[in-house]
Structures are given as C-alpha cells and as structure tokens.
Amino acid sequence: MSNKVTLLVAGSWGTALASVLADNGHDVYMWTRSNEQAAEINEQHTNARYLPGIILSERIRATNDMEEAVEGSQAIIIVAPSSAMRSVVQQLQPFYKKGTLIVHATKGFETATLKRMSVVISEELGCPEGDIVVLSGPSHAEEVVQKKPTTTVVASLNDELANRARDLFMNVNFRVYTNRDLLGVELAGAFKNIIALGAGMSDGLGFGDNAKAAIITRGLAEIARIGVEMGANPLTFSGLAGVGDLVVTATSKHSRNWRAGYSLGQGKPLQEVLDAMGMVVEGIRTTEAAHAISQKYNVQMPIADQLYKVLFTGKDSRTAVEALMGRDPKTEMEVMRLETWEQWHT
Template sequence: MSQMTRAAVLGAGSWGTTFAKVLADAGCQVTLHARRAELVAAITDTKENPDYLPGITLPSAVRATTDPGEALEGAEIVVLAVPSQSLRGNLERWTPLLPDDATLLSLMKGIELGTTKRMSEVICEVTGAGLERIAVLSGPNLAREIAEEQPAATVIACADTDRAAALQAACHTAYFRPYTNPDMVGCELGGAVKNVIALAAGIAEGLGFGDNTRASLITRGLAETARLGLALGAELTTFAGLAGLGDLVATCSSPLSRNRTFGEKLGKGMTVEEVQESTRQTAEGVKSCRSVLDLARAHDIDVPITEAVVRVCHEGAAPGRLVKEIMSREAKPE
C-alpha cells in the first residue's frame, strides 16, 4: 500500500494504548478512542497515557479522541481493546459507525458471561460482519514490556489469509513480530483460560509456594485448556505455541500480569472486593473463570484448576485450600 493504513483503536487502557504505538511504529496512521475527555487531553498534550502507560512517549502518528465516529472514519483496521464483558454494549453503539469492509481485530482475552461466547463470536453477532472480516491477536504480550520495545512475538488468527497477512504487515515492527495462524478458536481460548490459570498461579505465589508449584499449575493448566479447546474444534498445536503455552508462561510468571497479581493478593488474604478496589486495571480472569467453567460443563470437560478458581473468587472458598484441593485430586495417568 502506498498510502498509510488507517487504524482505529477503541479502548485506551494499557494494551490498547500500547498496540496503538505498535501500529504507528509499523507505519499506520492511528486514532485512539478513549471515553474520558481528560485522558484524551493528556494524550494530546503530552503524548503520554498517564493513567495506564506512564513514562511511555507515543508516536506522533497516534491521535486521541473521545468521538468514536471520528476515530472510525476511513479506518481499514478497527482494533477492539475494551474489557471483554463490556464489548457487547460498546459494539452496539459503535456498529453503525463501522466502515463497511474494515477488518475487526480483537485484542480481548475473555469469554462472555451468560452466553459463553468467545469475543469473535460476540463481534460477529453484534456487527453482522462475516467471520472472514474478524481477526484475533493473542500471545505473550504484557503491555508494558512491549511499550518499552522489548522483543515479543504474537499470533494473529483470521479465516481470511489475505487479511491476516495485511494485519501482520500493519503491526510488524523491529520489536514486535506477528505470526499468523488460522485457528481462531484455539487462539481465543488460550487467551481467555490463561487468565484463570494465572489467578491460580498468583494465589499459590501469595500463599508462599515456589517455582515447582507454579510449573505444575502451568502444565496442568495447559492440559485443561487443550482439553476444552479440542472439544470446541481447536488445533492441538495452537496450545503448544505463542497463543497457548507462550501466553500462559508470561501471564503466570510476571509481576506485570494483572491476573497473577490479583491472585497473589487473594493468596495473601485480601478479599476479591478489596483487591478490586485497589486497582483500576481489569483482571479478566475474575469474571471469565465463571464463563470458562460454564463452557467446560456444557461440553462435559474436566477443568479442576478453573473450578477451584471459581470457588475462591465467587463462592468464598479459602485460597489456602485451592492448591491442596488441586493437588489432592485422585492420582491418575498424566
């Protein structure tokens, strides 16, 4: 393409803002939509998102606006980066403004409560866009590290290989390397379930357990993600890749991970409400663990770690019992 690709990023949290930077660094013209006027003013005046990405200077090709219509005008790529559970409500307002053939790219890692739909399914349902127009991006992508231009790889899944290749070109920079993968179900599921496993890893950390416990939770967590994925039609190899194991390791191991940090605070004795009050970031796994469990039950898949996380987050179970419970399940072949 000779002229610059126009991209709209809807959602100015840490990942949306970081991805706007990646797109601009890759040569796109980017408009970032934020709800709050004071955040837009700060980004416009200082080229920095003080609430979610302090200390990171955004490229001049990133503009911010509170007006979704202005953000979406002429956009060839529309990036959706809002909390999973608010996607449907937001999309209902944005759909009339979406350019006809724009590619809709989901950065969200969650499963919708009540419907147990993946984000691409919600996008499809609300916008009426064909699946070939929808793509998802998933991988070991802790926003802060990417904003600091530390090298990372990611996966873009889209049924349309030409769109996948165009997206790949639109966000490929010296520090950010996107691979393509046709398995949208596996990529989305890996992204959603790893948040739940990271909560368990955080709880174990908060209780004072070390690396063996975490490695065991990561490995068994991957096994439960893959079991559920296969039942939903995903490819097993996806779970061994960046959107599966890669994302799981990063999220379970890093203090930058919101879900792991949330779990750690639970493990140290704070209540879910207390942890929620202490942060403005969304820990997607806290809500998604219920929808992942509903999805697993609907397909009769055993997900012991997810089940234990639901009990701690929503049924008042003591975090100290979580690890014991997972470990004391009947011994059987791996």
C-alpha cells in the first residue's frame, strides 16, 4: 500500500494533522491554493501564519496542484472550512479513486443547505456517506503540533474504514477511539462552537466562572436535545466529540470561537472581530445554521437563539446573556423530548 497521504487544505488544523501523519512515517502532501504558502512549507518547513514558531517535518510537502496532491494517495484528509467544503471537493472529484480512504475533520454545516460535511462530500464524490470517516474531539492544533497528549475519535458507519483511519493517526501522543455514531459526532463537533462563542462572550463581559459553567452545562443539554431529535445517540454527547470538545473549545484562549466571543463581549463589532482573527470562526456560520435547524425540528436552542440575535440582528451581548438568565423556570432534567430519550432506554 502507498505510504502517501493527502491533506486538503493547509490551515492550522490541517497542518497539525499533517504533522501527526508525518510522525507516523507517512509522506504527506498538503494541497493549498497559495503558491506562496506552498513555497514556505517546502523551502522553510514552516506555516507561520497558522502555526508560528513551529518547524514542520521534511516529510510534509505542499502543492497547489490537486492532481499531484492526490495521485497515488492511500488516504485523503479534508480539513477545508465548511463554507469552502463543496468547492474543494469539486476540485478533488476528477482525481478521486474509489477505495481511497476519505476522512474529514471539519466542524460545521453548509449554511445554505444545512447539510453536514459528510453529506456534502458524499454528494460531490458520488460515494455513500457510509464510506466517509469523520475525525473530531478535543484537539487544539497548537497543542497537537507540539506533540502534547491528545485524544480524539473517528466515526464511520463502516467499522473497517474507522479502524483504518484510527491506525493512520494513532501514536503515543495522539490517541484515537472509534465510534459508529457518525451523525452524533458531526453534530456535536459543529454545535459546540456556538456554546464556545457564548462562553467567550460571557468572559468578555466579565461575568465570571459561575456564568461560564452554566453556559457550558446548559449548552451541552441544548446540543444533546437537538442532536437526539435529529437521530443521534445521546451517549455521543457525553464522550470526546461532545463534552470533551465542548470543554476545550469553551475554556481555552487557543479557541478561535472563544476568542471571537470574548471580543464580542467587550463590545467590538462582528466584522472588526472577524478581521482581527484573520482565520475562519466556524461558530459564526454554525449559529446561523442552528437557528434554521432549531426551527426545522421545532426544538428550543435558547443559547444559540440569543447568539443569533447578537450576531445577525444587532442585539447587545449583555442583554442577550441577561435574557438567558431571566428565562422562565424549568426543571433541570428538561433536556430532551421524552419519546426520543426513551428510545435509547428500551
């Protein structure tokens, strides 16, 4: 079998995963649209815009030629932003060969269609969704590339493909579990970015750890409620892709979503925040998608709803958090609709 593995595209997370694969002895080709970025990676072995101060393995090579990137590759790892996923896979499609392992590690939805990334990839490559693997879990690129201990999950409807993906990435620093709940893992990874925005906004407002803990906890309930309604296994939301990823994204300054929320809490306009970040903040688009999804499934998502109003209707962030605290009293166990909860306990 070929030792070549391909990464699309060369952002921070893609570069971190390329480093894991290179550590495992693979020859890694990263595809990028930028000639300048490809030259930097190949000649200087750095990707300074995304991971400053990191020296990359000489096993990692970059190219802006899609055919060169994927020819002879045993696996293709897609880490394109959700907004660019369909476009990137359309460029991949002419060179895709059936049987090549496809893994994606993007946490978001296609906003216009509300489709998950595995659905978008399946449509464009003409392969079953069951032939796609998703990689998720609590994993900051900045720590992965420094070989700090990280634990993730790969999910697929096909156990053999999940095991292949696990073996591709697994090493002493990067532990990988498998999961058959592809739907739940994708939903958890996408929705948690909304809650991270909310947690950052609370911190930016100076509301303290008590408020942040409440947002994270109730946010998990919110994610699980809509996830189960959409058909996911509730146990997934208590695992690495659920609570694990939520905690790391909602509490760390490495998190773009937390940082964006923090700036919003300080009163900065959304466009100013995005310009300053210089990288994709998936939680913004996911909040827009979640607003439509909650209406489609008739499921309340109060945190997502208030963030939607802050991001897209100009609502004041302090007023939004106060609105959450002032909601009508509920019992804590009003997490999921009874009929969907019971289906997992019979």
